[in-house]
Amino acid sequence: MNRLESLLGLDLPIVLGPFGGLSSVELAAAVSEGGGLGSFGLYGYTPARIHETIERLHAATTRPFAVNLWLPRGDEVTPAEVDVRPYLDAARPLFEAAGVPVPVPPAEFLPPIAPQLDAVFDARPAALSVVFGVPDADLIGRARERGIAVVGTATSVAEALALEAAGVDAVVATGAEAGGHRVSFLDDPADSLVGTFALVPQVVDAVAVPVIAAGGIADRRGVAAAFALGADGVQVGTAFLRTRQSAATAAHRTALTGAADTSTRLTRALSGRLARGIPNHAMRSIETSGMIAPFPAQNWLTGVFRQAAAVSGDGELLSLWAGQAAGISRLDDAAALLAELAAGVPGR
Numbered sequence: 001m002n003r004l005e006s007l008l009g010l011d012l013p014i015v016l017g018p019f020g021g022l023s024s025v026e027l028a029a030a031v032s033e034g035g036g037l038g039s040f041g042l043y044g045y046t047p048a049r050i051h052e053t054i055e056r057l058h059a060a061t062t063r064p065f066a067v068n069l070w071l072p073r074g075d076e077v078t079p080a081e082v083d084v085r086p087y088l089d090a091a092r093p094l095f096e097a098a099g100v101p102v103p104v105p106p107a108e109f110l111p112p113i114a115p116q117l118d119a120v121f122d123a124r125p126a127a128l129s130v131v132f133g134v135p136d137a138d139l140i141g142r143a144r145e146r147g148i149a150v151v152g153t154a155t156s157v158a159e160a161l162a163l164e165a166a167g168v169d170a171v172v173a174t175g176a177e178a179g180g181h182r183v184s185f186l187d188d189p190a191d192s193l194v195g196t197f198a199l200v201p202q203v204v205d206a207v208a209v210p211v212i213a214a215g216g217i218a219d220r221r222g223v224a225a226a227f228a229l230g231a232d233g234v235q236v237g238t239a240f241l242r243t244r245q246s247a248a249t250a251a252h253r254t255a256l257t258g259a260a261d262t263s264t265r266l267t268r269a270l271s272g273r274l275a276r277g278i279p280n281h282a283m284r285s286i287e288t289s290g291m292i293a294p295f296p297a298q299n300w301l302t303g304v305f306r307q308a309a310a311v312s313g314d315g316e317l318l319s320l321w322a323g324q325a326a327g328i329s330r331l332d333d334a335a336a337l338l339a340e341l342a343a344g345v346p347g348r
């Protein structure tokens with residue numbers, strides 16, 4: 001048993017990456033039941049929904065699982081602080097294409113973090129992973145009291161050191177290959193695009209806590225490489241997103257199936273923050289207009305047509321988050337993918 005497995009009570013040092021908006025109880029439970037750490041992304045969830053989701057996870061598996069929250073980075077705008085009308089106007093063709101009216105701004109773009117954390121602590125998952133910041137002493141203290149492990153996420157050595165100093169139990173080192181958002185919090189994410197091969201060994205050398213390698217790992221070769229670089233575990237996102245147990249839409253899954261090494265790029269267009277995905281009509285047309293509201297206003301705005309597109313199955317109006325390794329795994333079953341990844345763990 002390696003130290004990540006003993007920290008979290010796992011049989012396998014393999015973590016399912018959380019997906020804000022696209023996590024499913026079925027996928028998280030499948031990974032936990034298989035001996036890894038299933039994770040569920042709670043981005044944007046109200047406390048009541050957090051409670052209900054964690055209860056469903058507890059009912060689906062008695063094994064450890066993690067939930068994930070986005071910490072405030074401090075630059076989030078409120079509806080009172082940003083006039084979204086010009087951005088809504090620029091995106092009008094996208095609302096029309098999705099068949100939804102141009103929306104009016106809500107009272108708040110995101111639920112506040114404090115009641116989200118209260119709900120997590122109440123519901124007692126085995127682990128809480130966080131992105132976009134350093135947990136404060138109160139968060140760490142309350143997690144400790146309840147036996148909840150805290151996992152931070154770093155895109156640079158400096159971020160890993162800051163997380164370790166704050167008292168996290170483990171650090172995810174996420175390279176620029178990874179699908180979804182660049183979760184940098186010290187520097188501009190565009191200046192923290194270190195690849196997994198360069199990032200993991202430098203983080204391993206810098207911190208004493210267990211390091212979980214993420215970004216571009218999709219089969220046994222990637223897992224073996226991560227361990228050779230000194231990682232204590234791996235976190236895999238895109239390859240699991242492709243499995244039938246995830247909450248990805250059929251259109252998203254089709255885009256992942258057709259992806260090659262060069263099929264993804266980084267954009268701020270869909271959320272206002274830098275994230276990696278497969279270009280489609282929505283991404284290109286917002287980039288062309290140049291009208292990108294600050295986060296989380298842009299994420300709310302595009303969320304209105306993305307939700308309609310998820311229902312209608314229109315992949316051109318979704319955010320097709322995906323990592324550079326999307327083309328590696330063709331497995332569509334979570335247990336089969338977990339077995340493939342496990343084959344790369346040294347000594348298995």
Ligand SMILES: Cc1cc2nc3c(=O)[nH]c(=O)nc-3n(C[C@H](O)[C@H](O)[C@H](O)COP(=O)(O)O)c2cc1C
Binds near residue numbers: 020180241
């Ligand atoms: C659709 C999607 C949504 C994601 N949402 C989150 C999130 O809310 N929180 C988080 O910590 N990571 C999130 N990630 C990152 C993954 O959890 C994981 O670290 C990453 O996908 C690993 O790189 P890979 O895609 O190359 O496997 C997301 C990734 C994707 C593809």
